[in-house]
Amino acid sequence: MIKFENVTKKYPNTKNSAVNNLNLEINEGEICMLVGPSGCGKTTTMKMVNRLIEPTSGNIYIDGENIMAHNPVDLRRNIGYVIQNIGLFPHMTIAENIATVPKEKKWDKERIDKRVDELLELMELNPEVYRNRRPSDLSGGQRQRVGVARALAADPPVMLMDEPFGALDPITRSKLQNEFLRLQEKIRKTIIFVTHDIDEAIKMGDKIVVVKNGKIVQQGTPDDILSNPADEFVENLIGGNRSIKRLNLVTCSEIMHDTFSVKMDTPLDAARTIMLENGLKTIALTGQNNKLIGYAELKDMEGKTGMSGDYKKEMEVTVDERMSLNDALSEMLRIGQRYIYVADERDNLRGWIGINDILNAVSIND
Amino acid sequence: MDIFNFFINRIETIMKLTSQHFFMVLTAMIISIVIGVIVGILITYNEKAAEVVLHITKILMTIPSLALFAILIPIFRIGATPAIIGIVLYTQLPIVRNVYTGIKNINPSIIEAARGMGMSRFKITFKIKLPLALPVLIAGIRTAVVMGVGMGAIASYVGAGGLGDYVFQGIQRTNDKMIIIGALMISLMAILVDRLLSLVQKRAEKKLS
Structure with missing residues (x-):
């Protein structure tokens, strides 16, 4: 579904590449977790998919099509985007926020209204109550639900999520993670999910890609990573208590x-x-x-x-x-x-x- | 009571000068806001240009207003034209600077989200950046308008008319009543417009909180 082919990103005036000759394939309907310390290149990797950052060399394909063949604006309208600080528009209502991409895609009003209500219900927010509220009236968890709803609005096949639950308190975070996994069972999006939290990666990921200095150190299922860490770096990233971490892998x-x-x-x-x-x-x-x-x-x-x-x-x-x-x-x-x-x-x-x-x-x- | 009678007797002239003053400043402000907003938006895309432009507007404001008008006379002759151009140049700083800082202070994740969702640069500017910078922009316009009303008085020297005529004639004729009435009308105009804009600013702020 998404394929990185020898992708390199080098910022001007820096010695090392932020992303260095990266090859990666992500299957349809899969949550791929990019995990690593700050500055490892995981966010840069993700942002190249919707061309917020342009690769220096190499190719990225979505569904076999080179993303460079598309105009960035059109490309982005078909890729859901959720970021840590949510970035809801404070001067717009919740409904207007969610309707952003459908409006850009020129849907008619009736279709947009229907979709907004549908998404609010999906996120367990009563449309009657929340439709006309502003982001400042909402709690952090509710805002991030709206952020996810906004990304899903035009039903994009691919979603990019940049530490979406990182700014939430642990209880809300865990709740939203569970909700999102439940949602993903229904919607089956292809997702690139960036996090620095290995526990989140183990819990959410179908596949984990450990990134260090712009290179992939190891990729595999959470079970692979926990059972056979490739090197000391991955071992340290996982930390102690591997058995306890495995608890996150198995569902009841x-x-x-x-x-x-x-x-x-x-x-x-x-x-x-x-x-x-x-x-x-x-x-x-x-x-x-x-x-x-x-x-x-x-x-x-x-x-x-x-x-x-x-x-x-x-x-x-x-x-x-x-x-x-x-x-x-x-x-x-x-x-x-x-x-x-x-x-x-x-x-x-x-x-x-x-x-x-x-x-x-x-x-x-x- | 004397001054009150003086005012009543000459109300027609005073009102004519007041409206002349008002429309001169209004015309100048409309031009100034249009130019200032466009320049303010453009310089957010280029740090170097922003530095240069903000510096120029600062210099423009440090020129004494009388000197500024004097420079304009050889080019534009006398009348309303040099007055309006002078006011426009003089009031660029608060408008350009406030548009610039208003946009620069928007939480970057809001802009990133807008870009990431495929909004065009044009849409981001008009649907996201300007509405969010609006309260700061209005604050800048308030400062500019108060400055503009004051400059309008001095513009009497370049033959633009307005309430300045009344004050300066009063000084020449040592007529205290003319001076006081002229000065009061100018102050009143500045205060009223400022109050009005402060209400608009509060409404814009409320919408964002």
Whole structure:
């Protein structure tokens, strides 16, 4: 989808090239993380794709077409662009901000309005509330959501993201990262994502490209990078705690077990039988469509009769099946429990994870 | 009370001079703003040019206004023309400088986002840079207008008419009433226009906050 061929960028009056003979291929629908220390050339590499920076030599192709064959303005209208400081236009409303590229592309008003509302909803911002607000009325997280919506407005196949979540506090950042990954499952854009945060790279990337002094030091899946760092530089970049970092690589759905559950109106006897046969101390209670409602404990049921739902306890915490083991583990530690139920985005019960599963999943045999 | 009667009796002349003064300054300001905004925008693209241009406008303002008018007379003769040209030259500094700093102080990520999304240079200038620099530009225009109204009085010397006529005639005839009325009308004009523009400036600022 995107291909760099012997790309070099040398700024005037500097001794070394910012980007030095770089070759890279990025597949369609992939998030490619460019990671490295400040000044390593990762941002320059990214900005050459939409010609905010022109390469000194070499070629860049999008979908087989050389980007130099396009007028930069047209090229940029078909590439989404999100930057760290967001760069929302303070004198325009949220709707006007999002409509920037569609307006440049001369869409009619009706189509633009529809698209703006659609995107605001996608970003979980109520259009009625936010459409006519100004950027200064929004929190940092909301602004960055609008920034992403604005980049997606004309549905470009390619997106460039320059540390988009870098200026946010850790909690908001993690939330937006998860939201964005969920979104990406639907929209499947080809994304170049620049970051200096290796944890973010591991979490977000389908592919990680480690850059140093304008050259690629290593590229591969997050798993490759964590398991086989190419040299000391990559090793230092990853830092210690490689096992803990691997927690970010695995999602809950990959290691969860099927779980036993009973309906709210299942007779207690039947529930107790299932639990005794399978050696369970607790069992999940579900309602319609397998929706998770709560759980019941065996000790409450001894010698009782009635419906399982009569002994319902509130489920305090579940994790989303797409969240990483890191999220699951921190929830477990927070509530002091050795297991946690996993649900999908509509709260339907999907399974459970125990603390031992997490240990098994990340212990590396090295 | 004397001065009040004097004012009533001569109201026609005073009003004629006031409107002459006002339209002379207005014409000069319109020309000055158009030139100043264009020059101010252009020099944001070139640091060297900006330095030179800002320096020239600074020099223009340090020339005593009377001397500036005097230089213009051999070229443009006497009348409103040298007066208007003099005011335009004299008021370039606050306008050019404020357009320049107003644009230069825009958060660069806003401009980068606009470029990155494929807005043309023309659109960025008129849809992004100018609206964002507007409050600073208006502040510059306020300074320029107040200067322009004051210069309009001196322009009486080059035969441009206006309230300056009243003041200078008053001085020649040692007529205190003429001097005071002329000076008051000039001050009033400067203050009113300044107040009005300050309201416009506040509205522009509010839109951006």
